[in-house]
Amino acid sequence: MPVQGRTSEMNETVVFVALTLGGVVHATAGFGSALVAMPILTLALAPAVATPLQNTVGLFLCALIWYQHREEWPWRDSVPIIAFSLFGVPLGTYALTHFSEQSVLLILGVVLLTYALFELLSVVSRRTSLLHAGLRDPMYVGASIAGFLSGILGAAYATNGPPAIIYGSLRRWPRAEFKSVLQSLFLINGIAIVLWQGSQGLITREVGWLALFAFPGLALGAAIGYRIDKRLDHEQSRRVVLGLVAVLGVVLIARSIV
Numbered sequence: 001m002p003v004q005g006r007t008s009e010m011n012e013t014v015v016f017v018a019l020t021l022g023g024v025v026h027a028t029a030g031f032g033s034a035l036v037a038m039p040i041l042t043l044a045l046a047p048a049v050a051t052p053l054q055n056t057v058g059l060f061l062c063a064l065i066w067y068q069h070r071e072e073w074p075w076r077d078s079v080p081i082i083a084f085s086l087f088g089v090p091l092g093t094y095a096l097t098h099f100s101e102q103s104v105l106l107i108l109g110v111v112l113l114t115y116a117l118f119e120l121l122s123v124v125s126r127r128t129s130l131l132h133a134g135l136r137d138p139m140y141v142g143a144s145i146a147g148f149l150s151g152i153l154g155a156a157y158a159t160n161g162p163p164a165i166i167y168g169s170l171r172r173w174p175r176a177e178f179k180s181v182l183q184s185l186f187l188i189n190g191i192a193i194v195l196w197q198g199s200q201g202l203i204t205r206e207v208g209w210l211a212l213f214a215f216p217g218l219a220l221g222a223a224i225g226y227r228i229d230k231r232l233d234h235e236q237s238r239r240v241v242l243g244l245v246a247v248l249g250v251v252l253i254a255r256s257i258v
Helices: 009-029 033-041 047-068 077-100 101-126 140-159 162-172 177-200 204-229 234-257
Strands: none
Touching: 009 033, 009 047, 009 077, 009 140, 009 204, 009 234, 033 047, 033 101, 033 162, 033 177, 033 234, 047 101, 047 162, 047 177, 047 204, 077 140, 077 177, 101 140, 101 234, 140 162, 140 177, 162 177, 162 204
16 A cells, blocks of 8 residues: 555656656766656655655666676775765755755756756867866875765765766776666765665655656666667767756756745
8 A cells, every 4th residue: 555645646757757768878888877856756745755765666676777787886986985985974964854845856956957968068078178188096095085076966866976977087997897887886885875765764665666766767768768879879869868967957046046
Protein backbone atom coordinates (compact mmCIF):
# COMPACT_ATOMS: atom_id res chain seq x y z
CA MET A 1 0.00 0.00 0.00
CA PRO A 2 1.32 3.46 -0.80
CA VAL A 3 1.80 5.90 2.03
CA GLN A 4 -0.52 8.87 2.46
CA GLY A 5 0.51 12.50 2.03
CA ARG A 6 2.41 13.80 -0.97
CA THR A 7 2.58 10.40 -2.66
CA SER A 8 -0.14 10.03 -5.29
CA GLU A 9 -0.74 8.40 -8.63
CA MET A 10 0.57 11.56 -10.31
CA ASN A 11 3.73 11.50 -8.18
CA GLU A 12 4.38 7.90 -9.13
CA THR A 13 4.03 8.75 -12.82
CA VAL A 14 6.43 11.68 -12.43
CA VAL A 15 8.94 9.39 -10.72
CA PHE A 16 8.73 6.81 -13.51
CA VAL A 17 9.14 9.44 -16.26
CA ALA A 18 11.96 11.27 -14.45
CA LEU A 19 14.01 8.11 -13.89
CA THR A 20 13.38 6.90 -17.44
CA LEU A 21 14.77 10.14 -18.87
CA GLY A 22 17.61 10.05 -16.35
CA GLY A 23 18.46 6.47 -17.34
CA VAL A 24 18.56 7.37 -21.04
CA VAL A 25 20.96 10.25 -20.42
CA HIS A 26 23.18 8.34 -17.98
CA ALA A 27 23.54 5.27 -20.17
CA THR A 28 24.33 7.44 -23.19
CA ALA A 29 26.72 9.95 -21.63
CA GLY A 30 27.98 8.03 -18.57
CA PHE A 31 26.55 10.66 -16.23
CA GLY A 32 23.54 12.91 -15.87
CA SER A 33 20.73 10.77 -14.44
CA ALA A 34 20.36 13.01 -11.40
CA LEU A 35 20.98 16.22 -13.37
CA VAL A 36 17.94 15.40 -15.50
CA ALA A 37 15.79 13.49 -12.99
CA MET A 38 16.09 15.72 -9.92
CA PRO A 39 14.50 18.87 -11.40
CA ILE A 40 11.60 16.72 -12.60
CA LEU A 41 11.28 14.84 -9.32
CA THR A 42 11.07 18.09 -7.35
CA LEU A 43 7.98 19.02 -9.36
CA ALA A 44 6.09 16.41 -7.36
CA LEU A 45 8.26 15.59 -4.34
CA ALA A 46 9.95 17.48 -1.56
CA PRO A 47 13.77 17.54 -1.92
CA ALA A 48 14.05 15.49 1.29
CA VAL A 49 12.19 12.69 -0.54
CA ALA A 50 13.57 13.18 -4.06
CA THR A 51 17.25 13.19 -3.00
CA PRO A 52 17.36 9.87 -1.10
CA LEU A 53 15.15 8.31 -3.80
CA GLN A 54 17.52 9.34 -6.60
CA ASN A 55 20.59 8.34 -4.60
CA THR A 56 19.17 4.91 -3.79
CA VAL A 57 18.02 3.85 -7.25
CA GLY A 58 21.00 5.47 -8.97
CA LEU A 59 23.40 3.09 -7.24
CA PHE A 60 22.39 0.18 -9.43
CA LEU A 61 22.98 1.97 -12.72
CA CYS A 62 26.35 3.26 -11.50
CA ALA A 63 27.37 -0.27 -10.50
CA LEU A 64 26.40 -1.63 -13.91
CA ILE A 65 28.27 1.03 -15.90
CA TRP A 66 31.34 0.79 -13.65
CA TYR A 67 31.40 -3.00 -14.14
CA GLN A 68 31.33 -2.53 -17.90
CA HIS A 69 34.36 -0.21 -17.75
CA ARG A 70 36.19 -1.82 -14.85
CA GLU A 71 39.22 -2.81 -16.95
CA GLU A 72 39.88 0.85 -17.82
CA TRP A 73 39.46 2.01 -14.20
CA PRO A 74 42.47 4.16 -13.11
CA TRP A 75 41.95 3.37 -9.45
CA ARG A 76 44.95 5.41 -8.28
CA ASP A 77 43.36 8.55 -9.70
CA SER A 78 39.99 7.58 -8.23
CA VAL A 79 41.05 7.07 -4.60
CA PRO A 80 41.64 10.75 -3.66
CA ILE A 81 38.42 12.09 -5.18
CA ILE A 82 36.38 9.26 -3.64
CA ALA A 83 38.00 9.59 -0.21
CA PHE A 84 37.41 13.33 0.04
CA SER A 85 33.83 12.97 -1.20
CA LEU A 86 32.99 11.03 1.96
CA PHE A 87 33.79 14.05 4.13
CA GLY A 88 31.13 16.08 2.34
CA VAL A 89 28.27 13.66 3.01
CA PRO A 90 27.35 14.83 6.55
CA LEU A 91 27.46 18.49 5.50
CA GLY A 92 25.26 17.86 2.47
CA THR A 93 22.74 15.90 4.54
CA TYR A 94 22.61 18.76 7.05
CA ALA A 95 21.81 21.18 4.22
CA LEU A 96 19.05 18.88 2.94
CA THR A 97 17.34 18.63 6.31
CA HIS A 98 17.83 22.21 7.56
CA PHE A 99 17.56 24.44 4.48
CA SER A 100 14.14 25.54 3.25
CA GLU A 101 12.71 23.88 0.12
CA GLN A 102 13.00 27.16 -1.80
CA SER A 103 16.67 27.45 -0.86
CA VAL A 104 17.33 23.89 -1.96
CA LEU A 105 15.68 24.49 -5.35
CA LEU A 106 17.61 27.73 -5.83
CA ILE A 107 20.98 26.17 -5.04
CA LEU A 108 20.23 23.13 -7.19
CA GLY A 109 19.23 25.40 -10.09
CA VAL A 110 22.39 27.49 -9.75
CA VAL A 111 24.54 24.35 -9.65
CA LEU A 112 22.93 22.94 -12.80
CA LEU A 113 23.08 26.20 -14.74
CA THR A 114 26.69 26.96 -13.73
CA TYR A 115 27.84 23.46 -14.65
CA ALA A 116 26.04 23.49 -18.01
CA LEU A 117 27.43 26.90 -18.97
CA PHE A 118 30.96 25.89 -17.93
CA GLU A 119 30.83 22.74 -20.01
CA LEU A 120 29.16 24.40 -23.01
CA LEU A 121 31.78 27.14 -23.05
CA SER A 122 34.50 24.50 -22.77
CA VAL A 123 33.05 22.70 -25.79
CA VAL A 124 32.90 25.92 -27.81
CA SER A 125 36.49 26.91 -26.95
CA ARG A 126 37.88 23.38 -27.18
CA ARG A 127 40.71 24.27 -29.55
CA THR A 128 42.07 27.26 -27.67
CA SER A 129 41.19 26.63 -24.05
CA LEU A 130 43.83 25.82 -21.48
CA LEU A 131 41.55 23.01 -20.34
CA HIS A 132 42.82 20.90 -23.19
CA ALA A 133 46.48 21.41 -22.48
CA GLY A 134 46.07 18.81 -19.75
CA LEU A 135 46.27 19.21 -16.01
CA ARG A 136 48.60 17.44 -13.61
CA ASP A 137 47.54 17.19 -10.02
CA PRO A 138 50.42 15.51 -8.15
CA MET A 139 49.27 16.82 -4.76
CA TYR A 140 45.63 15.86 -5.42
CA VAL A 141 44.49 19.37 -4.52
CA GLY A 142 41.99 19.45 -7.37
CA ALA A 143 40.79 15.93 -6.59
CA SER A 144 40.23 16.78 -2.92
CA ILE A 145 38.21 19.90 -3.75
CA ALA A 146 36.18 18.17 -6.45
CA GLY A 147 35.56 15.16 -4.22
CA PHE A 148 34.49 17.21 -1.21
CA LEU A 149 32.07 19.30 -3.29
CA SER A 150 30.73 16.14 -4.93
CA GLY A 151 30.01 14.65 -1.51
CA ILE A 152 28.14 17.76 -0.39
CA LEU A 153 26.08 18.07 -3.56
CA GLY A 154 25.38 14.34 -3.71
CA ALA A 155 24.00 14.25 -0.18
CA ALA A 156 22.08 17.50 -0.48
CA TYR A 157 20.69 17.30 -4.02
CA ALA A 158 21.79 13.93 -5.51
CA THR A 159 23.93 15.90 -7.99
CA ASN A 160 27.46 14.78 -7.14
CA GLY A 161 28.47 14.81 -10.81
CA PRO A 162 29.33 18.42 -11.76
CA PRO A 163 32.52 18.94 -9.67
CA ALA A 164 33.90 15.53 -10.64
CA ILE A 165 33.01 15.98 -14.31
CA ILE A 166 34.67 19.39 -14.46
CA TYR A 167 37.78 17.98 -12.77
CA GLY A 168 37.84 15.00 -15.13
CA SER A 169 37.54 17.34 -18.11
CA LEU A 170 40.55 19.28 -16.87
CA ARG A 171 42.51 16.06 -16.46
CA ARG A 172 41.59 14.98 -20.02
CA TRP A 173 40.94 11.36 -19.10
CA PRO A 174 40.07 9.10 -22.05
CA ARG A 175 36.32 8.49 -22.36
CA ALA A 176 36.32 4.93 -21.00
CA GLU A 177 38.55 5.87 -18.04
CA PHE A 178 36.46 8.96 -17.42
CA LYS A 179 33.30 6.85 -17.22
CA SER A 180 34.89 4.34 -14.85
CA VAL A 181 36.20 7.06 -12.50
CA LEU A 182 32.82 8.77 -12.40
CA GLN A 183 30.91 5.55 -11.76
CA SER A 184 33.30 4.45 -9.00
CA LEU A 185 32.81 7.84 -7.33
CA PHE A 186 29.03 7.77 -7.76
CA LEU A 187 28.85 4.19 -6.50
CA ILE A 188 31.02 4.45 -3.36
CA ASN A 189 29.90 7.96 -2.49
CA GLY A 190 26.30 6.93 -3.16
CA ILE A 191 26.53 3.98 -0.79
CA ALA A 192 27.92 6.26 1.92
CA ILE A 193 25.12 8.78 1.32
CA VAL A 194 22.37 6.15 1.47
CA LEU A 195 23.80 4.66 4.69
CA TRP A 196 24.21 8.07 6.31
CA GLN A 197 20.80 9.33 5.26
CA GLY A 198 19.25 6.05 6.33
CA SER A 199 20.72 6.57 9.79
CA GLN A 200 19.16 10.05 9.80
CA GLY A 201 15.71 8.66 9.01
CA LEU A 202 15.52 9.95 5.42
CA ILE A 203 15.02 6.51 3.81
CA THR A 204 11.31 6.40 4.59
CA ARG A 205 8.34 4.24 3.55
CA GLU A 206 7.51 6.88 0.95
CA VAL A 207 10.99 6.59 -0.57
CA GLY A 208 10.68 2.80 -0.58
CA TRP A 209 7.27 2.89 -2.25
CA LEU A 210 8.39 5.34 -4.95
CA ALA A 211 11.48 3.24 -5.62
CA LEU A 212 9.13 0.53 -6.94
CA PHE A 213 8.27 2.94 -9.78
CA ALA A 214 11.75 4.42 -10.11
CA PHE A 215 13.57 1.12 -10.76
CA PRO A 216 11.50 0.08 -13.80
CA GLY A 217 11.82 3.59 -15.22
CA LEU A 218 15.59 3.58 -14.74
CA ALA A 219 15.90 0.13 -16.31
CA LEU A 220 13.81 1.17 -19.31
CA GLY A 221 15.80 4.37 -19.74
CA ALA A 222 19.12 2.54 -19.48
CA ALA A 223 18.05 0.01 -22.13
CA ILE A 224 17.08 2.82 -24.48
CA GLY A 225 20.27 4.72 -23.67
CA TYR A 226 22.54 1.78 -24.48
CA ARG A 227 20.95 1.49 -27.92
CA ILE A 228 21.34 5.23 -28.52
CA ASP A 229 24.95 5.14 -27.29
CA LYS A 230 25.94 2.80 -30.13
CA ARG A 231 24.57 5.08 -32.85
CA LEU A 232 24.80 8.64 -31.58
CA ASP A 233 27.62 11.12 -32.06
CA HIS A 234 28.87 11.60 -28.48
CA GLU A 235 29.86 15.24 -28.90
CA GLN A 236 26.42 16.06 -30.26
CA SER A 237 24.64 14.14 -27.51
CA ARG A 238 26.79 15.89 -24.90
CA ARG A 239 25.69 19.30 -26.15
CA VAL A 240 22.04 18.25 -26.11
CA VAL A 241 22.34 17.02 -22.51
CA LEU A 242 24.12 20.19 -21.40
CA GLY A 243 21.47 22.35 -23.08
CA LEU A 244 18.75 20.40 -21.28
CA VAL A 245 20.55 20.74 -17.95
CA ALA A 246 20.85 24.51 -18.47
CA VAL A 247 17.10 24.79 -19.16
CA LEU A 248 16.26 22.72 -16.08
CA GLY A 249 18.55 24.93 -14.00
CA VAL A 250 16.71 28.05 -15.15
CA VAL A 251 13.35 26.41 -14.39
CA LEU A 252 14.44 25.55 -10.83
CA ILE A 253 15.75 29.06 -10.20
CA ALA A 254 12.46 30.53 -11.44
CA ARG A 255 10.47 28.14 -9.22
CA SER A 256 12.50 29.10 -6.15
CA ILE A 257 11.84 32.81 -6.72
CA VAL A 258 8.13 32.62 -7.51
